[in-house]
Amino acid sequence: MTQIESPKVVKKKLFSPIWLLPIVALALGAWLGVKSIKESGIEIIVHFPNAVGIDIGKTLVKYQGLTVGKVTDISIDNELSGVNVKIIMDYRSEPFLNKNSKFWLVTPKASITGIEGLDTLFSGNYIAVQPGDGSSASEFVALKDAPTMLPDTNGVLITLTTSKLGSLDIGSMVFYRQIPVGKVVNYRLIDSGTINISTFIEQQYAHLVTQESQFWNVSGLKIDASMSGIKVNTESLASLLAGGISFNSVANSAAAQNGDNFVLYPDEQSAVKGIEFTLLADNADEINQGSTLVYRGIDVGKIHQTQLTENGVKFLAKFDSQYQHLLNADTQFWIAGADISLEGVKHAARLITGSVVNVLPGVSDNALPQEYQLQSQAPDLMQASQLTIKLTSDEHSGLNAGAEVRYKQMPIGEISQVKLSDDFSRVEYSVDIQPEYSSLLTVDSYFVSESALAIDASLDGVKVKTRDINTLLAGAVSLVPGKAKAVVKPQAKFSLYQSADQALTALNKSSMSTLALDSIDGAGLAHGSPVYYKKMRIGSVSEVNWNSQTDKFSITVAIQKRFTNLVRSNSVFWRNDAASINASLSGIDVDIAPLEGALKGSISLGLLPENQQGNQTRLYDSKELALKQAKAITLSLPADAKVAAKAAIRYQGHQVGVIQQVKLNQDLANLTVSAYLYGEYAQHFTKEDSEFFVVDAQISLVGIKAPETLITGPYIGVLPGTSERQATQFDGLLAARYDADIDEDALKVTLVDSQLGSIKIGTPIFFRGIAIGQVDGYSLSYNGNQVLMYSHIEKQYAHLVNQTSQFWDASGIKLEVGIFSGAQIETGSLETLLSGGISVVTEEVTDKTNQLALDERFTLHNKMKAEWRKWKPEQVKPL
Structure with a gap:
């Protein structure tokens, strides 16, 4: 029977979760749509003169290296005067797209100052943008060149005004004491005669630019050619190639601010402040614009302008800033030219360069007058009493009356007379020293004759020193003051040396310590050969003499005074080789002498430990021998x-x-x-x-x-x-004695045989096959009937041999053949077979009764007897 289940009634739900999917999809779609619209970018148009270097879809827009847009289209403008470039900008750039924003095309540009836009060689041209202020905008006009941008966000931007740009360019460096502190970022022509140069100074150096700073052009080379020589000046290699600007910093002056204006002078002399004044004269026969103001032979200023007045001529002059203290209310000026007389020509250079204006500073504290009188002759004040001294020399140095006496190349007097001494042994020079410089002379001062051209060629190089034309024509003398404080009296005598080297040699000779060294040869030394201590020169060889009686050499060495304490009881001397190479199994040791010593020969001084006594009279052949006191x-x-x-x-x-x-x-x-x-x-x-x-x-x-x-x-x-x-x-011997290398404790024995056979020096002595000694030598007996073989037994085996021992020749192969006994072959070890050997056997135990005496003799048998094989005493090694 089938049972039917009754139906179950379920209440229907009013809302299903599946309905959420359309809602979520709709929200997501809306969000994506809004996001797409928001991030779609901002379209702008930038007008350029042409489209060269701009490609659709390739050319980017960048701000400080970050891509913020891309070119999407290019079209010709309506007036046919350029192109309109359509750009899609990143949506995040909208706040910066204002009326004053600037756009320009960045392309690689190479100049002597460097390469701009180097990154475009790899990424291609791009459009740069600089955000600006103002209202929002979408159309812009591109700049032809990049704007004046600061190389760094921190620093000072100043403007320099000049009439000529010269070698300056964008990127030219700005120097302070030859250190680059900034650069030229832009320049522009303001009117027909003015150029403004925008210059940026880095923040760390901005404090050096003050309100009173002066700027000058240091581009290229500046050549000053005069009778004193040729001076070539350049700030740096960078300024020589790319131009440059230099400036000074004035203490206690306010710092410069952005936008401050300064004048750019053509050179430093024009920039640096000095003091201007006016000179009056009847005419301008000898003085012109550019004539020099001179004080004690030093150029201290120039005549900058000449003007004609009703009563004569007016000169506008200027002292250099470092000499402006020379101008006082009673400062005097006069014209000085070449002085031609029977004694010769003084200041001959002025025949070519023209006259100068000499200056005599005053001492008045009154206010400076508006004008000064330019005199035609020197004032009487210059003829004040002078200090007269005498210089003596072994020979005439080519100096004539009128030759200048100088101190640090400044004239302090002159030679008034040249003559021979009363005994005709020396040359005397009368010298007049100006009174204000008389305090420079001390009792230990000396003078050195100067040359118009001096060439010093040595191992250090070639040095060429020139002086002015006055030195060439009349000569000159330099004063080298001493350290004494004693006052110099008139007519005092001083030495005049031909050169500074001669003076130093003469002075050092009196203060040097000398000693004599003995050597078996001349050691390659000569006068002037250096003496070193740890490769530092401390003296020289003064003379080398040969002693004919001893066939040895005496070498006199002079040690500088400050190094005399190195010559002590533990001092030693040795000769230096130009190059010493010591090669051994442990390596190669190479020692090279200083170049001067390698060419001239040299000596080194060394010190032994304090507790060792050295030899200060011997010159050793090498450092090793000296330090080891050989x-x-x-x-x-x-x-x-x-x-x-x-x-x-x-x-x-x-x-x-x-x-x-x-x-x-x-x-x-x-x-x-x-x-x-x-x-x-x-x-x-x-x-x-x-x-x-x-x-x-x-x-x-x-x-x-x-x-x-x-x-x-x-x-x-x-x-x-x-x-x-x-x-x-x-x-000496060709070989050592046979027992030369034998231990003193070894047991020495002499073996006697009628023939030497195959025994040789070094033939081993075996005990039961173990080597316990050897043959050290051999000789014939006195009567010539026997051979004596001198041997030894090593100490540790000496107890194995006594008076009951027997020795036999174990060398080679022993063959005995008999008719009835047959053949017997006896050989030792392979070693004795090849090189020979002696065997020993002992019958009794070693004791005091059978111990060997010194140099005992044994017969060397030709073979081992049969009964010897039975000898097996138990020896005891003594303690």
Whole structure:
């Protein structure tokens, strides 16, 4: 039976969530529509003279490097005078699109001051915008050039006014004491005679520009050619190439503000303030515009203008600012030209340059008059009493009467007379010093003759010094004041030197400390060779003398006074090589002397530790020998000895000296070797019985003896002596004694055989196959019947050998053949087979009864006996 379920009634909902989807879609669409309209951009039109460099869809609009728009269309304007460029600007730029906003095209421009718009070389031309104020606008007219923009947001923008632009351009630098502090950002012609130059000064330097600052043009070169020489002046390389402006800063003056105007002067002399005044004269025969005002030989101003008056001529003159203090109420002026007389021509340069106006400052504190009288002759005040002195010289310096006496190139007097001294030994010059300069002279003053042209060629370079034409015609003398305070009396005598170098040499010679050094040769030195301390010059060689009796040289050295404290008990001297190269297995050491010393030869002074005594009378051959206080010795060797200079002298592998020179004697049979032993070892090896011998490589089947000499070359070995007597001359050997290198504690034995056989120096002695000693040498016995082989047993094995020991030759192969016994072959180890060897065996334990005495002798058997194989004593090594 089927059961039917009754229907369930559900109440229908009035709102379904699915209805939210259209609402959300509608809201999202509305938001996107509003956002699209808002961000669609703002369309503006900018009028340009032409469309060169502007591309639709490519040319961007940028503000401080940020893209804010793009060109979308270009069309010709209705008047055919340009093009209208349609631009879509970013919607966020709307607040900046105002009436005074400016647009211009940025393209790369190269000039001598630099490259503008460099970024357009990679990104292409773009339109730059500068936001402005005013009401909102959508149409603009582009500028032909970029506006006057500040290179930085902080700084001062000022305007300079000038009549000529000269070499200035946009980008030209502004200098203060040759430091760039700003640049020219724009210039424009105001009227037919005025140019305004907009100049920007960086903020950090803005305080230097004050209301009273003066600006002047420093572009290019300024050449001042006169009889005194040619002066070439330029502010910097940048101003030479691109033009430049310089200015001064006036203390206690208010700082300049943006927009302030200044005059740009053509040069510094015109810019810097001075003091102007008027001179009156009857005529202008000798003075013209540009004539110089002179005080004590120094140009202190110029005549800037000449005017004709009813009674004569009026000159408008100006003192340079640094000399304006010379103008007082009673300052006097007079005309001075060349003075031609029988004694010669004074101020000959004025024959070409014209007369000058001499100035004599006054002392009055009254107000300055409006006009000054220009006199035709010097006032009597200039003829006041003068200080007369005498200069003496070994020879005439070419100076004539009328020659100027100068101090720091300012005239302070002149030579009035030249004559020979009463004994005709010297030349005397009478000199008149102006009274106001007499205080410059002290009792230790001296004078130096000047040359019109002086050329100093040395290792430091070539220096050329010139003086004016007066020096060329009459000569001149310079005063070098001393440090004394004693008053100079009239007719006092002073020395006149031909040059500053001669004066310094003479003065230094009296204050230098001298000492004599002994050397085996001249060491390549001469007069003037420098003496160094740590490569700083402290003196020089004054003379080099050869002693014929000792065949040695005496070198006199002069040390400057301020360095004499370096010559003390621990001082040493050595000669310098131009270049020293010390190559060894540990590396290469290169030492190069100063250039002057390399060419002239030189000496160095060094100091040993305070507790060591140096030798201040010897000139060592090298720094190493000096610092090690080496002692000279002489060796005599056979002529076939293979030794060379610079070879070492060694004791048990340690260097204790060096060979300095190897010379073949006239007899051709011997060598004389000059060598040095280092001071700390010399006392051990200069004893009369010390032994010297040649150490060279010896190659045999046993091995290589002294293998290091294959690289370094042969050297000299040495053994210390025991004698109380000292010596400096020794006879050397071609080889060391056989026991030279044997330890004193080794056990020495002598083996005796009728033949040497294959035994050689170095043949090992084996005990049960282990080497315990070796053969050190051999010789024939006195009667010639035996061979004596001198050997030793090393200390640690000495207890293995005693009077019961037996030695036999274990070299090579021993073959015995018998008819009934057959053949017996006996060989040792491979080493003894190749290089030979001696074996030893001991029968009894070593004790006091069978210990070996000094240099015991043993028979060297030719083979081992059979019973010896049974000997196996248990030896005890002594403690």
